[in-house]
Amino acid sequence: MKLIILGPPGSGKGTVSERLEQEFGFLNVSAGELLRKEAAKKTVNALKIKRTIEAGKLVPNHIVVDMIKKHVKNKRKYLLDGFPRSREQAEAIEDLKIEKVLNLDVKEEVVIERLAGRRVCSQGHHGYHIKYLPPKKAGICDVDGSPLIQRKDDVPSIIKERFKIYHSETEPVAEYYRKKKILLTIDGSGSPEEVYRNVKKALQIS
Numbered sequence: 001m002k003l004i005i006l007g008p009p010g011s012g013k014g015t016v017s018e019r020l021e022q023e024f025g026f027l028n029v030s031a032g033e034l035l036r037k038e039a040a041k042k043t044v045n046a047l048k049i050k051r052t053i054e055a056g057k058l059v060p061n062h063i064v065v066d067m068i069k070k071h072v073k074n075k076r077k078y079l080l081d082g083f084p085r086s087r088e089q090a091e092a093i094e095d096l097k098i099e100k101v102l103n104l105d106v107k108e109e110v111v112i113e114r115l116a117g118r119r120v121c122s123q124g125h126h127g128y129h130i131k132y133l134p135p136k137k138a139g140i141c142d143v144d145g146s147p148l149i150q151r152k153d154d155v156p157s158i159i160k161e162r163f164k165i166y167h168s169e170t171e172p173v174a175e176y177y178r179k180k181k182i183l184l185t186i187d188g189s190g191s192p193e194e195v196y197r198n199v200k201k202a203l204q205i206s
């Protein structure tokens with residue numbers, strides 16, 4: 001099955017993708033990660049991508065599209081994450097014959113509660129949430145005793161902005177697939193377990 005997953009920051013998209021990969025073997029294709037890897041290579045194309053990203057500009061459509069297509073060539077089971085970003089990109093991958101598009105729908109308040117409560121260890125990758133996954137001692141990492149910090153973009157004003165940008169960018173893509181009748185909108189406001197269960201139900205896999 002060829003899938004796309006759409007969802008704002010804090011929608012639990014990462015968890016759903018990971019679990020679909022673990023349980024069903026979907027190849028997880030993150031456009032952002034692929035671009036970063038590509039940019040790290042020592043080719044002419046890589047240099048172009050690197051310069052574009054560093055200049056804060058969007059990498060041209062054909063480069064991203066070619067990269068994705070090359071990556072999923074001859075693959076039957078994958079999940080595209082962070083792509084397509086526009087209607088134009090969606091049209092450009094028409095030949096991939098995407099079967100279903102998962103659209104994780106979650107309200108702004110829920111996203112704010114999830115993201116604004118996040119804390120990360122200042123030393124490593126250990127993550128916490130003041131309500132859902134609190135450390136044993138407030139403000140201190142359980143694993144290594146380092147102070148916990150809040151990421152700069154995890155504050156409500158910036159979360160609201162990211163949420164708004166996400167929706168204006170993604171709405172045309174969602175609409176494109178809605179018209180094709182392959183958009184599956186899933187309530188993303190429950191626990192990770194509930195959201196994942198709803199995803200599986202929508203995909204009719206178990």
Ligand SMILES: [Zn+2]
Nearest residue numbers: 121126141144
């Ligand atoms: Zn830590």
